[in-house]
Amino acid sequence: MKIEDVELYYLKMPEVLDIADGSQDALLVRVSAAGRSGWGECEAAPLVSIASWNCPMSHSICKPVRASVLGQRLESVADIHRIHALVRHDSMDLLQADHTLSGVDMALWDLLGKQRGEPAYRLLGYDQAYPKTAYASQLFGDDPQATLHSAKRARSEGFLAAKFGWGPFGLGAVQADEDQLHAAREGLGEDGILLVDAGTAWEDDVEQAALRLPALESVRARWLEEPFRSGALGAYAELARQSGAVRMAGGEGCHTFDQAKHLMDSGGIGYVQIDAGRIGGITSAKQVADYARTQGITFVNHTFTTHLALSASVHPFAGIEADELCEYPAAPTALGSDLTKTKIVPDANGRLHLPDAPGLGVEPDPAAIAKYLVDVEIRVGEELLYRTPEVPR
Amino acid sequence: MKIEDVELYYLKMPEVLDIADGSQDALLVRVSAAGRSGWGECEAAPLVSIASWNCPMSHSICKPVRASVLGQRLESVADIHRIHALVRHDSMDLLQADHTLSGVDMALWDLLGKQRGEPAYRLLGYDQAYPKTAYASQLFGDDPQATLHSAKRARSEGFLAAKFGWGPFGLGAVQADEDQLHAAREGLGEDGILLVDAGTAWEDDVEQAALRLPALESVRARWLEEPFRSGALGAYAELARQSGAVRMAGGEGCHTFDQAKHLMDSGGIGYVQIDAGRIGGITSAKQVADYARTQGITFVNHTFTTHLALSASVHPFAGIEADELCEYPAAPTALGSDLTKTKIVPDANGRLHLPDAPGLGVEPDPAAIAKYLVDVEIRVGEELLYRTPEVPR
Numbered sequence: 001m002k003i004e005d006v007e008l009y010y011l012k013m014p015e016v017l018d019i020a021d022g023s024q025d026a027l028l029v030r031v032s033a034a035g036r037s038g039w040g041e042c043e044a045a046p047l048v049s050i051a052s053w054n055c056p057m058s059h060s061i062c063k064p065v066r067a068s069v070l071g072q073r074l075e076s077v078a079d080i081h082r083i084h085a086l087v088r089h090d091s092m093d094l095l096q097a098d099h100t101l102s103g104v105d106m107a108l109w110d111l112l113g114k115q116r117g118e119p120a121y122r123l124l125g126y127d128q129a130y131p132k133t134a135y136a137s138q139l140f141g142d143d144p145q146a147t148l149h150s151a152k153r154a155r156s157e158g159f160l161a162a163k164f165g166w167g168p169f170g171l172g173a174v175q176a177d178e179d180q181l182h183a184a185r186e187g188l189g190e191d192g193i194l195l196v197d198a199g200t201a202w203e204d205d206v207e208q209a210a211l212r213l214p215a216l217e218s219v220r221a222r223w224l225e226e227p228f229r230s231g232a233l234g235a236y237a238e239l240a241r242q243s244g245a246v247r248m249a250g251g252e253g254c255h256t257f258d259q260a261k262h263l264m265d266s267g268g269i270g271y272v273q274i275d276a277g278r279i280g281g282i283t284s285a286k287q288v289a290d291y292a293r294t295q296g297i298t299f300v301n302h303t304f305t306t307h308l309a310l311s312a313s314v315h316p317f318a319g320i321e322a323d324e325l326c327e328y329p330a331a332p333t334a335l336g337s338d339l340t341k342t343k344i345v346p347d348a349n350g351r352l353h354l355p356d357a358p359g360l361g362v363e364p365d366p367a368a369i370a371k372y373l374v375d376v377e378i379r380v381g382e383e384l385l386y387r388t389p390e391v392p393r
Numbered sequence: 394m395k396i397e398d399v400e401l402y403y404l405k406m407p408e409v410l411d412i413a414d415g416s417q418d419a420l421l422v423r424v425s426a427a428g429r430s431g432w433g434e435c436e437a438a439p440l441v442s443i444a445s446w447n448c449p450m451s452h453s454i455c456k457p458v459r460a461s462v463l464g465q466r467l468e469s470v471a472d473i474h475r476i477h478a479l480v481r482h483d484s485m486d487l488l489q490a491d492h493t494l495s496g497v498d499m500a501l502w503d504l505l506g507k508q509r510g511e512p513a514y515r516l517l518g519y520d521q522a523y524p525k526t527a528y529a530s531q532l533f534g535d536d537p538q539a540t541l542h543s544a545k546r547a548r549s550e551g552f553l554a555a556k557f558g559w560g561p562f563g564l565g566a567v568q569a570d571e572d573q574l575h576a577a578r579e580g581l582g583e584d585g586i587l588l589v590d591a592g593t594a595w596e597d598d599v600e601q602a603a604l605r606l607p608a609l610e611s612v613r614a615r616w617l618e619e620p621f622r623s624g625a626l627g628a629y630a631e632l633a634r635q636s637g638a639v640r641m642a643g644g645e646g647c648h649t650f651d652q653a654k655h656l657m658d659s660g661g662i663g664y665v666q667i668d669a670g671r672i673g674g675i676t677s678a679k680q681v682a683d684y685a686r687t688q689g690i691t692f693v694n695h696t697f698t699t700h701l702a703l704s705a706s707v708h709p710f711a712g713i714e715a716d717e718l719c720e721y722p723a724a725p726t727a728l729g730s731d732l733t734k735t736k737i738v739p740d741a742n743g744r745l746h747l748p749d750a751p752g753l754g755v756e757p758d759p760a761a762i763a764k765y766l767v768d769v770e771i772r773v774g775e776e777l778l779y780r781t782p783e784v785p786r
Contacts, residue, residue: 010773012449020453022486044451044486047773051444052489056405058437060413092593092622093415093437095648095671096445096489200485229485231651255488258624262655278488379770380403380440 001033001074001115006066006104007389008053010046011372013335020139020166020199022304023329023336026372028364029103030392031111033074037392038111039364041309042103043277045096047376049103052096054378054385062093065100077123080108084283088256098255098280105281106312106360113359119315120360124286126319131351132326133161135195137304140167144183151187154330160350161325162188165197165225170212178215185219193325195249197225204232209239216246223249223271230254233266240268247271251288252302254279260288264297273327275302276313285316289323299323305332306339311360318354326352338368366391394426394467394508399459399497400782401446403439404765406728413532413559413592415697416722416729419765421757422496423785424504426467430785431504432757434702435496436670438489440769442496445489447771447778455486458493470516473501477676481649491648491673498674499705499753506752512708513753517679519712524744525719526554528588530697533560537576544580547723553743554718555581558590558618563605571608578612586718588642590618597625599632609639616642616664623647626659633661640664644681645695647672653681657690666720668695669706678709682716692716698725699732704753711747719745731761759784 012025027046031038042049057063068086073079084105091097109120121129136154141147147164154162164184169177181196188194196216202208209227216224224246228235230253240248247270254260255278264272272292276285289299299320301313310329317323328346329336337343342362346352355361370391378386405418420439424431435442450456461479466472477498484490502513514522529547534540540557547555557577562570574589581587589609595601602620609617617639621628623646633641640663647653648671657665665685669678682692692713694706703722710716721739722729730736735755739745748754763784771779 016450016452018450018453022452022455025449025451044455045445045448045488046451047448047771047778048441048444048487048489051441052438055438055440056418057409057411058418058439059409059415060411062415062437088622089593092646094441095438095492096441099488200482229481229651231649231655233651233655253485256624258622258626259652262624262626262659266655266659375772375774377770377772378440379768381768385440 003033003072005032010374023332029107031107038107040103040106042099049100052100063090102277102281109282110359117358121315121318129318129354130321131353134326134328134346134352135161135163136330137163137327140164140169144179148183148187151184161193163195166199170198170201174211181215181219194221196221198227200226200229204228204235206235206238223247225249236267257284257287271298273300273302289317303327307344308362311362335372341365396426396465398425403767416725422500424500431500433496433499435492442493445493456483495670495674498676502675503752510751514708514711522711522747523714524746527719527721527739527745528554528556529723530556530720533557533562537572541576541580544577554586556588559592563591563594567604574608574612587614589614591620593619593622597621597628599628616640618642629660650677650680664691666693666695682710696720700737701755704755728765734758
């Protein structure tokens with residue numbers, strides 16, 4: 001196959017709210033070759049990732065992503081690695097390129113899987129996809145009562161695990177956070193797996209974070225996610241030394257394998273959380289999963305958007321039985337839930353199974369694309385660099 | 394002062410060539426408040442950085458950069474730090490935001506300096522700006538003869554130091570690289586300071602890089618820059634252990650202070666090279682310079698574009714006498730040299746002095762802006778998000 005065409009679709013909710021819900025917009029990527037299409041999704045800031053696909057070249061290592069993708073041969077896994085490396089090199093000085101590459105890379109795995117008639121995890125070298133325990137990923141409520149309610153709902157929907165993050169957590173008094181944590185544990189029940197996401201609230205302030213450790217231990221939080229900004233490795237390592245049974249988790253901000261490796265090597269984390277929509281797609285996520293395994297660190301996907309992004313984020317560690325948890329966007333926007341007809345729904349035991357279908361096994365619904373599609377036009381000089389494409393049939 | 398207006402100007406050469414010359418385009422940022430303007434410049438991919446200034450919000454921590462800048466109070470250095478931190482937080486999930494912030498941050502220092510009637514280095518806490526030994530930064534010739542010629546020219550123009558990089562270096566046989574190195578040393582003379590930039594040629598292959606060490610030692614290269622991709626810290630550290638008097642240099646790709654810190658902490662580098670147009674402007678570059686000093690690592694600017702970018706990249710380490718080298722774009726495009734009327738030209742001893750003027754002391758020439766300005770238009774839905782502004786008077 002030769003890559004003939006790549007289309008980008010910017011979707012968004014009619015109203016985007018100033019809350020940490022990442023499912024309010026999406027950038028879909030469709031790669032076409034030999035009569036087939038593969039689909040991927042870039043995380044966040046669709047317009048900027050479109051620009052990094054289409055922009056004029058600045059110099060030899062600051063080319064638009066498309067320069068390294070269109071017209072390329074795609075016959076094998078080695079071709080995906082080759083295209084991936086070419087984008088990383090020729091767009092080295094284009095910061096946003098890693099996010100754009102992420103969606104393109106997913107689409108390449110989807111496309112090659114469809115052409116081969118095999119799920120992407122098989123192309124990645126896994127014999128099988130182990131089921132994962134899905135955790136309902138949601139925001140802390142505005143008050144403990146709201147969090148209690150969310151936790152109960154997650155449990156009643158069959159989830160064995162839930163994560164609470166952002167909202168007011170970490171931004172006010174220690175007591176307020178403690179009340180939130182106890183509400184979450186109460187709602188989840190004694191045997192639920194409780195995970196906590198501080199949303200980088202303490203920047204690099206270990207002392208502030210440490211004040212929450214007794215409550216986190218008391219509610220038996222399995223991990224504390226992103227107490228600090230992504231790069232504050234020293235703070236991560238220091239808190240990890242104090243946190244006992246509560247393990248550190250982080251990594252969603254990483255846009256290269258190298259960054260995830262530094263976090264694993266120097267941050268003392270127990271869980272590395274990778275968003276395939278940011279790190280460079282399935283290719284880089286798999287590289288992280290492989291390295292994590294050698295370090296005794298558990299890999300977890302980071303996903304807060306659609307079931308297409310979910311599938312692409314789970315494939316990279318599908319075959320590693322010990323990596324048993326899986327982030328599940330439990331309360332997405334209508335856009336997040338409408339996008340695909342195929343839904344990846346946890347079973348009665350709260351376990352998630354990847355679709356047993358070629359590629360990523362999840363296809364965007366043209367009707368949903370039509371419903372949420374945003375009209376964009378970018379002109380540079382006389383040239384129309386980008387115009388929102390027609391809805392695919 | 395209150396920030397009333399920010400304008401972005403995308404400039405480019407009529408033809409952009411597929412070579413590593415980063416001066417073929419530029420993105421200027423003008424910040425206006427209380428009848429004054431400050432100027433800054435973002436490195437590379439102007440269209441993408443414009444999009445990250447103007448794009449619609451994706452969610453609460455994926456806002457366009459302008460959301461954290463327009464309307465802000467600017468009275469003090471603390472205000473610059475506050476605005477900087479706000480952009481980093483509220484645009485956390487927008488990868489390109491760090492590059493856009495870089496130009497904005499420079500303009501804030503320029504503006505505050507003008508309002509105070511003080512050069513930016515004084516606002517940074519330095520009593521004086523020490524002269525720097527400018528090194529002529531240029532590409533390797535296509536063959537050793539061309540490199541010999543470039544080196545001789547640099548010397549005849551009064552430079553005591555020169556750096557050669559990219560071109561064919563590192564991509565072919567070891568012998569070819571050795572010939573290039575000897576040509577550079579011959580052209581530069583016995584007493585010139587010779588610096589070598591491998592342009593990430595060996596990715597993370599320490600063995601390939603090490604094959605060049607004997608020749609690098611023999612020509613007394615002071616540093617070997619970017620033998621590996623930016624994040625390959627382990628490879629950097631390993632080569633540093635073998636490289637004797639030739640020190641490792643790197644860091645131009647860093648877009649946060651944290652990344653530069655990891656490179657200094659774990660990469661074994663002797664020189665940290667920071668592009669203020671990428672790392673988050675003068676604020677982050679100064680933070681790196683301060684940390685480097687505590688680690689016995691020499692700070693050097695990375696600059697391959699205009700004299701505005703040059704001034705902004707030198708201010709952060711202007712007051713550190715021991716950091717004596719300074720990258721100087723010796724052969725920029727016409728755009729690079731035309732942009733500012735004020736030129737920062739090394740003296741007869743090859744030493745560079747910052748202008749003794751308020752702010753950054755270098756003003757873009759409206760005629761040059763008019764000459765190279767690119768027409769851009771970005772529409773999302775019914776809204777015209779960006780249109781190239783009028784040339785300032």
